[in-house]
Amino acid sequence: MNFFSRLLFLIPFLAVGFSMNGQTSDIIPRKKITIPRITDAPKIDGILNDAIWQNSPIATDFVERMPNNGKPIPDSLKTDVKIVYDDLGIYFGATMKDPEPDKILKELTERDGIGNDDFFFVLLNGYNDRQQSLQFIVTAAGVQYDAKMTNGNEDSSWNGIWYSAVQINDDGWVAEIFIPYSEVRFPKKNAQLWGLNMEREFRRSRTRYTWSPIDNTKGEYSIYDGEIYGIENVQSPTRLSFQPYISAYVNDYDGATKTIFNGGMDLKYGINDAFTLDMILIPDFGQSKFDNEVLNLSAFETQYEENRGFFTEGTELFTKGNLFYSRRVGGFPSAYPNLSENEEIENYPSSVDLINAFKISGRTDGNLGIGIFNAITERTYANIRNTETNETRKELVEPLANYNIFVLDQRFGDNSSVSFVNTNVIREGNFRDANATGLYLDLTNKKNTLNYIANVEGSWVKEDVTKFGMEGGAGMAKINGKHRVSGEINFRTKEYDINDLGYSSETNFINYSGYYGYRYLQPKGFLNNLNLNFNLIYIRRLETDLYSNFIFNFNSSFTTKKFFNFGGGFEMTPFGTNNIYEPRVEGSYVKVPDYYNPWAWFSTDYRKKLAIDVNVDWYKYNEAGRGELSFEFKPQYRVSDKWKLYLNSNVILSDKEEGFVDLLNEEIIFGKRDRNTFINSLESQYIFNNKMALNLAFRHYYSEVEYSQFLILQNDGELIENTVYNESQNATYNSWNIDLRYSWWFAPGSQLTLLYRNAMDSYIGDSRVNILNNFRNLFDEPQLNSLSLRISYYLDYNRVKNWFGPKDKLKDIDESLRNEKMNRSAFSTESNLRR
Known part of the structure; x- marks a missing residue:
């Protein structure tokens, strides 16, 4: 059967599952709110006592999204959000009741991090297309998190410049947010119609409530946006910003010290209301994270x-x-x-x-x-x-x-x-x-x-x-x-x-797959949710046609009402595998015996000071002594709302695996090997406040490979005893990295980073090296010791022009003062919390 025949053959089977469609309801009606224009901007301080808030329209009647989808929010957690706008942007004032405000969870994290926190977020869609939104989150600790959300997929690498402050009071807590138009894309129209949703997390019970109700049974989050009316005759400001940087490095490697100074700039320019140019001039990536390097014996x-x-x-x-x-x-x-x-x-x-x-x-x-x-x-x-x-x-x-x-x-x-x-x-x-x-x-x-x-x-x-x-x-x-x-x-x-x-x-394949899943849509019994899925995958080589693999896979995950997560699964290849990639020679393949692979995992409640993740994964092949066992242990301990410790230990023990070694006189040499890998990492985060953090990250990777036999691959995929090849292929590889980083967000979009690094690796053609000798070999290798400082400063054209503009223009002065006021208040959260 050729490729196109197989495609036509499969189509009827793909359609079988869709007969289960049944009757469905339409999308939930969209909530709507009309907001007024204001002339005097509120102070962003987490206190809603400005005059403009007194008669502002209120978005209320939040509805639970999870775990009890569709249930009205209780009166004890009543959430009201006031919304207004002006020539500069849009303002949100959220009042969130809490019967025990002294128990509001407010762990400090770095920017774009959410820990054990209550939080409030705004989802804005300037084109109201229900597909791509901007997400603005502020936690009860005052930490900002922002992201782009596209069809339910979140990209947190995006960083906007916006302003927020929080206050914890006798009734609960308040979040005040200002989002400038420069951060939102919207069409050039007199009357705007934006998509909007808002969500609150009540962390103590791990419940979430949204303003516009969401049906968890179907569709993506964004299709349930509500709508904002009333925004009229606004224009995007000139969207031009610069982020110049200077950096200095003192690198010592193998006794040689080098000093490096760099300077450059990132530029963003709004070509029009919809399109943005991002440019990097004289790049500097010297403070990027180290790669988690591994000893790679695979074909890729x-x-x-x-x-x-x-x-x-x-x-x-x-x-x-x-x-x-x-x-x-x-x-x-x-x-x-x-x-x-x-x-x-x-x-x-x-x-x-x-x-x-x-x-x-x-x-x-x-x-x-x-x-x-x-x-x-x-x-x-x-x-x-x-x-x-x-x-x-x-x-x-x-x-x-x-x-x-x-x-x-x-x-x-x-x-x-x-x-x-x-x-x-x-x-x-x-x-x-x-x-x-x-x-x-x-x-x-x-x-x-x-x-x-x-x-x-x-x-x-x-x-x-x-x-x-x-x-x-x-x-x-x-x-x-x-x-x-x-x-x-x-x-x-x-x-x-x-x-x-x-x-x-992988190339040169055709792959057929089928999936069936079952899930709880509402809590039931002792479970908050349940997910089960079954998968079948059938793979053949395309040229020349050859059976490659048939895989059955089952997965499960459960969350109890006490937020203990656990699950597991099972996989098997009942007919074995013809691996066409491991031989590294076109047209060749090696037969791999069938295996079964059970696994299990659990994760404890992250609201507790001590949380633990454990994963166990075991492959057993239909061949004497051949298999692989993986065990991962990941505890984390929250010493306080400012200090957290993470440990990750992973052990992978592989016995009698068979893999490519060498080519000798057109013969493909394979080896039977044992491989032991140990990966340990430690991270400590101390967060001084919502703009200053100290982070320590350490990782040690160790992998050793010992060959017990060399084999020759035959044309039929079988391996036979080798009588010629006897070169040693044993190996031990170590990789060691330490990063100690101090970060200070000293102004919106601006950051100072001081980083110390220590890195080394070693590779020796031997195995079964005892621990002391292994570390002696590692520390005898050349080391990189690096100390670097990088300072970047965010400059917005609209602010800069006011520095040098005519002093007699009232509008420019007013905008400048307003921007400075927001600038000061945006980072006053820590003092606000102490009031």
Whole structure:
């Protein structure tokens, strides 16, 4: 049966589950509120005693979202929110009753962190499209958290400039918030109509209440937005801001000390009401988090998280279709030096310098999202030494390169979209060029009960020759009610390669999958919620056709009414696996025996001072002595509302696993090995107040591999005894990192960071090294000790122009004073709490 025959064969089976649709109700009617314009702005201090609040309209009658979906909020927790607006932005004053205000939970965290806290948040959608909103949260401790929410997916890397203050009083607590128009995208119209929802978390009982009711049985959070009326004749201010920085580094490595000074700037410019330009000039990523490095023995590279702010903030358009893996920009060079006889590489760079980068993104009135990303990287050379003459030379391993992404994303209906994405990499000279293009459909019916997805991508790579590959897929899902089902088909051809600007690992497969899930929609018995799901996955190699795998998987999770979380699952491959990737040679495969894999986990109540997470995972293969056991223990202890400790210990013990080792005279050598991995990390956070924090992070990774036998792979996937290969492949790898960071948010959007780092790693061709010798080897390796200081300052054009504007313009003076007043009050939360 060929590929297209299989696709047609599957379609009837995908449709079977959707007969369970049943009768459904329409979306809950949207709440509405009309708000007035004011002329005198309130002081943002958490006290609603300004005159403008006295007769303001009130959003009230909050409804429980979870766990008891749809239940009215009790009178003891009555929540009222007053809303007004002026020429600068929109104001919220939330009064939240609490019968025991001295027990309000208010743990301090760093910005964009929520701990054991009561909180209040505002969800604003300037285009009222029910798909993308901005989220503004303030905790009872006065900490700000903001994010972009797109179809239920939250991107907390976005940081807005807004103002808030809180007060705890005899009746409960108050949150006062001001959101400038510069932070909200909205159409250029005289009369605005925005989407709005608001939510309160009452942490002691872990209940959540929303202003506009939400039906948990179907659809995403954002489709239940209410609406704001009354905002008229407002304009977005000039959206131009600068964030200049200076940084200094003192790095000591292997006895050599180097001092580095940097300076640069980030720029944001609102091209119009909808589109924003973000640009980074003279980048400096020296204080980005270390990668959690591992000893990788697999057929694919390790995929690390992005830790550079410019590449994480505001990238929701660019991540459509997973064609963009931002670590490619400034990552490893694309070429390897050509070595002559008696030459060796003295230094091969691990990264490429970024010259600059920019992104333009936004959305039109017709809900068309447009995104453009561009970055340019510097020429990079490897140092090569002649072992006989000791002469050195340089060879270009990465030329001047341009990385580009173009995205079109058309939204329609309440929760549907069609998207086009193109990425390309152009390198100067005869180096490798690449292009990838994708088309994506995500369609949800009007009742938000059925979802349909489809995608197709093509990749073109030009090096010595040009190769073309493609992938695609389609699926359907029932997304409402207790019973949920879905089915998908996905394929990827052998030549598919997006690794110049994306990440692709497995290729040359067709994959059929089916899912059935059951969940509680309301608390029942001793449980707050229950989720069960069953999955079937069938995989074949495309070229040439070959059975690859059949997987059955079951997952479960439960939460009790005392908020003890637990669950587990089971997976099995009853027919074994033909692994086409581990041999590292096209057309080859190795047979892997069938396995069963049970696991279990639990998590205690995070409201308690001591909370513990435990995970146990066990693979047992149908082969004597072969298996893997993983155990993870993660306690955290809250010493006080300012100080928290985290520990994470993970042990992975793998016996008699079989993996690729080497190629010898066209024979593929495998090895039978035991591997033991121990990962320990410790983090301590001390939060002085809502703008100052001290953070200590430590991680030690240890992995040892010992080979007991070498084998030769046959054409039929079997492994036979080897009589020739006897090179030692035993290894021990250590990675050690310490970060001690002091952060001070001394003004809105402005930050000082003082960072000390200690890092080292070691690799030796031996195993079963005792603990003392292992650490002796590690500490004998060259160490990096780094002390760095980085100061960035946020400058908004509208404030700066008032510094130098005409002094006789009353409006400018009034706005300047108003901004300064908000500036001072935005960070007065700590003193307010002490009143």
